[in-house]
Each structure stands twice: as C-alpha cells, then as structure tokens.
Amino acid sequence: MSSLVVASIVFVCVFGSGVLGLSLRSFLPDHHLSEDSTAIVKLGAGLMATLAALVLGLLIASAKVSFDRLNDEFTETAATVIMLDGTLADYGPEAKDAREALHRTYASAVDLFYSGRGTGKANVDAPESLAHVVQFQQKLRELAPRNDMQRMLQSEALARSHDLAKTHWMLIQPGQGAIPAPFMAVLVLWLGILFAGFGLVSANIRTAIATLFVCALSVSGAIFLIEDIAHPLEGLMQISRAPAQIALSHLGQ
Numbered sequence: 001m002s003s004l005v006v007a008s009i010v011f012v013c014v015f016g017s018g019v020l021g022l023s024l025r026s027f028l029p030d031h032h033l034s035e036d037s038t039a040i041v042k043l044g045a046g047l048m049a050t051l052a053a054l055v056l057g058l059l060i061a062s063a064k065v066s067f068d069r070l071n072d073e074f075t076e077t078a079a080t081v082i083m084l085d086g087t088l089a090d091y092g093p094e095a096k097d098a099r100e101a102l103h104r105t106y107a108s109a110v111d112l113f114y115s116g117r118g119t120g121k122a123n124v125d126a127p128e129s130l131a132h133v134v135q136f137q138q139k140l141r142e143l144a145p146r147n148d149m150q151r152m153l154q155s156e157a158l159a160r161s162h163d164l165a166k167t168h169w170m171l172i173q174p175g176q177g178a179i180p181a182p183f184m185a186v187l188v189l190w191l192g193i194l195f196a197g198f199g200l201v202s203a204n205i206r207t208a209i210a211t212l213f214v215c216a217l218s219v220s221g222a223i224f225l226i227e228d229i230a231h232p233l234e235g236l237m238q239i240s241r242a243p244a245q246i247a248l249s250h251l252g253q
Helices: 003-026 035-091 093-114 125-141 148-170 181-202 203-230 240-249
Strands: none
Touching: 003 125, 003 181, 003 203, 003 240, 035 093, 035 181, 035 203, 035 240, 093 125, 093 181, 093 240, 181 203
16 A cells, blocks of 8 residues: 555545544534533543654654665675675686676666555565675685785675675665554544544534644545655655665776
C-alpha cells in the first residue's frame, strides 16, 4: 500500500471522527455539555494529544535515522569501491581481471538495488548479485603476490572486499519498513478519539470543521512523511544514485 493511500485513509478516519463528534453534540442533553463536562473532555483530549504527538515525533525520528543510515551506507560503499579499485591499480597489471570483476560486481549490485523501486525493497539478495561478490573475492584470492608490497595490497583489498560484502548483506533489508498495521490501528484510534473530543466541545460548526480539516491534514501529512521515508527506493524521498554513478565513472581509471 502506497504512502499516499495510507495517509488518505488516516485523513478520512481522523476527520470523520471529528465530524462525528460535531454531529453527536447536537444529540446530547445539555447537562452533558456543561462546563464541568467539557472540562473533563478537554483534559482527556489533552492527554491523547500529548500521546499522539509523542508517538508521531518518535516515528518520524526513527524513520529519518533509518533513511540516513541507509544513505550513509550507500555513499560509504561507493567510496570504498573507489579506494578498492585504487588498491588494485597499485597492485599492478596482474590485478586487471580483479578490477574488471569489481566493476561488474558493483554495477550489477547498483542495478539490482534500484530494481527494487516500486516494492520498497532492494534486490541485492538476488542470486546473480551474490555470485558476482563471490567471483570477485575469488579473483582477489587468486592473485599471486611477488613481493611484500603486493602481499600488503592483496591483504588490504581482501579486507575491503569483506567490508563490501558485509554492507551488501546489510542492504538486503533497507530501513525498518512502514508502520506495523497493529501500531497504525492504535495510533489512528487515539487520533480518532482525540478529534471526536474536539468535535464534542466545539460550538461554532463552520470554524470547527475548518479547524478539524486542517488538523487532520497535518496529522495525515505526518503519517505520509513517515511512510515515505520508510521506503527509500520509492516516493518523494529516495536514496540518491549520484554516489554510485560517480564511483562507476572512476572505476578502471
């Protein structure tokens, strides 16, 4: 389900709850709308508003941290690939096959990573991607150093290839995904109760509807932001491909 659809459903539920509260107000006896009664409703609404604000803030922060982590890992991987290619270049012409294997491996991984667009998940766990990683590391092990310098460069290249392999596995599950359905249901329930309470204590219908509309739009916008950030391969906020393109342009030089 797309972020926009989820946010739209939340908007309908929350705004509908507010309108329902306004409608119930006209059916309630006067003593239920006394100053003492509305004071209790306002206190309860304040508590629900605090809980909802806290949860939304934590969800936005968590989604942003997850997005930044994946973006940093992707950028760091590009830098590591460039450094690894430089290490193999320093090794000498004997590492030509390994450098070509590195280029194929990284290009394939980038293509598979972005082929996950529309699903919200990278395809870096595809069999061909794993095969390329194994083949590249095998090329490094097949190098036959002739002096201490080449042995040091081979060890350095192997160490960096292990770092790339570790990052490869970490990218299989980018981010924490969308808000779990039970969590979302509870959050929408809180917001629905909150907006229904707002409707109950509102006297001016037109002003109340306008206020409820703006508030519901703001809340659904926050949900949209959380859902969109949680899917870094689609939507408005996406992982940039620029670091990978820069790395690919430097490989083999």
